[in-house]
Amino acid sequence: VDKYYIYTATDAAGTAKAAVASELAGVSSHSMSADTPSAGHTHIVVYASSTLFEQSTPTAVALSDTIVTVPSVTAMTDLDLDAAEVAGSVVWGLPTDETLVSGYSVYMATDVA
Secondary structure, eight states: OOEEEEEEESSTTOTTOEEEEEEETTOOOOOOOTTOOOTTOOEEEEEEEOSSOBOSSOEEEEOOOOOOOOOOEEEEOOOOOSTTOOOSOEEEOOOSOOTTOOOOOOOOOSSOO
């Protein structure tokens, strides 16, 4: 084995695979960065490869794509006295499970959509 090739795929057999990364022999993990698109794929598949060929049957694991949303923004009181400027604290409700939450981002918007 010279390399491992990592793909997303639509099943455990590697159907419709899309390349994610490759790792050299001896490396047994790969960190996928945040916001890597799954493109409708349901599995991660890994193929071992030598200088001659890539294995025909991958090792696979089903993707577990977790979604967490903030249930509500409960308060924002503007403390800035100038027009077209705001200042103050934004308060929101917490999700019931924050296990995979690493932080929150707050954005200004022109509507609620």
